[in-house]
Amino acid sequence: MWFCSRWVSSRPSRSSVSDDVGKGNGFLTAIAQSRILTRRARRIVLALRRAYPLLDAPVRLMPRGNPYRILVSAVLSTRTQDPVTASAARRLFALAPDPGSLARLRPTQISQLIYPVGFYRTKARLLSRLGRSICAENGGRVPDSIEELLKLPGVGRKVANIVLSQAFGRPAIAVDTHVRRISNRLGLVSTTRPIETERGLARILPTAYQAEWNRLIVALGQTICRPARPRCPVCPVRHLCEQRGVA
Numbered sequence: 001m002w003f004c005s006r007w008v009s010s011r012p013s014r015s016s017v018s019d020d021v022g023k024g025n026g027f028l029t030a031i032a033q034s035r036i037l038t039r040r041a042r043r044i045v046l047a048l049r050r051a052y053p054l055l056d057a058p059v060r061l062m063p064r065g066n067p068y069r070i071l072v073s074a075v076l077s078t079r080t081q082d083p084v085t086a087s088a089a090r091r092l093f094a095l096a097p098d099p100g101s102l103a104r105l106r107p108t109q110i111s112q113l114i115y116p117v118g119f120y121r122t123k124a125r126l127l128s129r130l131g132r133s134i135c136a137e138n139g140g141r142v143p144d145s146i147e148e149l150l151k152l153p154g155v156g157r158k159v160a161n162i163v164l165s166q167a168f169g170r171p172a173i174a175v176d177t178h179v180r181r182i183s184n185r186l187g188l189v190s191t192t193r194p195i196e197t198e199r200g201l202a203r204i205l206p207t208a209y210q211a212e213w214n215r216l217i218v219a220l221g222q223t224i225c226r227p228a229r230p231r232c233p234v235c236p237v238r239h240l241c242e243q244r245g246v247a
């Protein structure tokens with residue numbers, strides 16, 4: 001890539017990054033270490049904002065702004081690649097542009113529209129209930145609180161946080177497999193369960209940066225920091241990464 005040399009030009013050694021977070025420096029307090037992590041997390045966001053337009057990441061196909069479309073797309077996206085999700089969502093939204101029209105579709109119609117997303121029959125039943133629930137319980141509007149979102153059929157914590165952050169701009173961190181893997185590799189958290197990753201990131205990421213963390217990190221994970229053989233030499237945040245667990 002033409003931009004690699006610019007991205008990696010100021011990369012310090014891996015040991016200096018570790019020193020930066022206070023490994024072996026007993027005099028650093030937990031608060032000071034947390035501040036150092038916060039400063040590094042902020043620099044990671046700024047670097048990824050610059051890189052995002054240059055990354056050919058499928059996550060860029062996902063809708064932005066409209067709460068209903070973001071919610072439905074997030075439900076569809078579970079265990080499904082983003083290009084497949086985006087095409088299925090386009091077909092579905094052509095017939096169901098709002099919760100009311102979604103509620104009027106039969107699950108069999110929905111499953112035909114969203115095939116071949118993963119678990120399309122189950123998701124079709126959930127989406128049918130989701131449309132009816134939004135109309136019956138929320139006056140046809142997607143709720144904007146985590147408590148209300150979690151009451152909706154098919155909505156777990158990840159989907160709820162995607163809606164809160166990407167539709168309503170709230171400080172919420174949606175943790176999927178990319179976010180968990182890369183946040184650990186970067187050395188910002190040491191976690192295995194998504195809820196631990198979410199809480200760990202919430203402690204160090206300034207609220208103003210939380211809403212975009214998922215989208216930026218997913219874009220990085222889809223293009224460069226892949227599960228196997230991450231492409232560290234061309235990574236835009238290599239100079240800020242501890243590369244934990246990377247051979």
Ligand code: SF4
Nearest residue numbers: 225230232235238241
């Ligand atoms: S690609 Fe390498 S340098 Fe970049 S975030 Fe992943 S592990 Fe870190």
